[in-house]
Amino acid sequence: MMQEVVFGEVTWGQIFFLMGWVVGAMLLGKLLQLLLNSLGKAKRFESRPWVGVAFSSFSRPVPFLFLTIGLRYGLAVLHFSESVGDVVSDCFSVLFTVAVSFFVYSMVDVIDFAITHITKKTPTTMDDMMAPMVRKSLRVVVVILGLVQVAQILSDKPITSIIAGLGVGGLAVALAAQETIKNFFGSLVIFADKPFELGERITVGGHDGTIEEVGFRSTRLRTLDGHLVTMPNGELANQMIQNIGKRPYIKRVMNVTITYDTPPEKVQEALDILRDILDNHEGMKEDFPPRVFFNDFKASALNILAIYWYHPPAYWDFLAHAEWVNMELLRRYNEAGIEFAFPTQTLYVNGLEGHVEDIRA
Incomplete structure (x- = not known):
């Protein structure tokens, strides 16, 4: 019996086998995601909310990770030429790197929850401003490391060469982004000096309002009439701040x-x-x-x-x-019987008869 061939040496059976692996892995990943979410909402973990956050964070990258695994084992039955096989291998490596990066990126929420839980117990709200900045910093680091790993896979160069290239490119970016760097160091000055905390009312640069958020680049102030003012941290750190809240x-x-x-x-x-x-x-x-x-x-x-x-x-x-x-x-x-005064003015006008008239206005 002749076997139908498509795309060269790839048969329909192999394609169905690949589709079965991919669909099955996606369904299994989705079921595992639902299971993890339900475990995170279980009553026995109500006293340990960080467990629920961990399950929820862990569940997000699961479908993509299982999709990657399904592609890996589904493509294993296909026979490619050496050049095509290298491309497929690189694509799988990139997908696996993205999946792992996605997992680490999601788990940052657990660290963020732990930091937020600790800072809520401190009397100062300056720690509360640090929590979102730590979260953003960790996520930026994860994304950068993931991109570096992807660049290494695609370029087939050692990671030291890539980092050296990033250093040269970083110098050019730094020269072009002086204001951004200025604002970043301005945020560090604000955190070191602590001229205000979240929720405190301040007056600065002609604006009067409460602090809503302090980020790496800017600070957000909600004025008394409801407007949201965004001020670059580089400028804010050099201005005179009157802290009414203190x-x-x-x-x-x-x-x-x-x-x-x-x-x-x-x-x-x-x-x-x-x-x-x-x-x-x-x-x-x-x-x-x-x-x-x-x-x-x-x-x-x-x-x-x-x-x-x-x-x-x-x-x-x-x-x-x-x-x-x-x-x-x-x-x-x-x-x-004590009378309050109001602005008055007494005028003395010489009349025709020579007498003086007293007129009060």
Whole structure:
């Protein structure tokens, strides 16, 4: 019985054998992936979440790895010429390298989870900024090493020659990417100096907002009106940064103005009322007592200066307390008959009769 031949010496039976290996390996890899995912979600691992992350990370490259194995054993039954066989061997080596790199790339998630779990227990959020950078760095290293291995397979040159070539090429890239390198070292300066942490409010370069992310190249700041500002780390490291999130208190300066026709005893009463309101107020510490003084004669009013400090620096609580102070001051001044001053101007106009008219505006 004659055997049908296609593509030279490759038979249909061999092609079906290859397809069977590939499809079977893919199905087996998919089933193993589903099994690993289900194991990662098992209740017995709820107290050890890192096990679930490990199973999930390990399961991602499994279908591709089994596809590579299926191709390897499926192609084993085919007979190629020496030149074609070398190409097929190189292609398989590249696929296997990619599969292994994919596996290591996925397992970086386990390291990232461990680092994140540890940094959450520390009081500072600077460690939280390091976790994503470590993850990105490890993945970049894995990709570079994988590409170097692929280059070695395709070029059939020793890895030392490839690394030497990368060194020469890296010098050219470094000259062309000076800003990127500047931003990278700027990020290192930020991590060393620690001028802010994630979630803290800062003002820099005319922007006021909270830190959302610090990367190798840039820092992302969410402004108070909702805009996302991205600032290069090279420039940010050289700017003056005001860290509002690290202030120990919120200071309020009040200028209370009363009318010029207020008699001295009423001015003293106004001082006493304001001192009584601020005495031992909410958010006060003994080291920061409130200060109230009749400090100035302004153009249209007598000025009472009041300064107090609110602890801790919770902004919305501070505003609620400031509202209470204002309402209490308004109520007690009205009860005492003390009038608040408003901007006025007195004009003296000589009339035709020679008398003087007093006009207030």
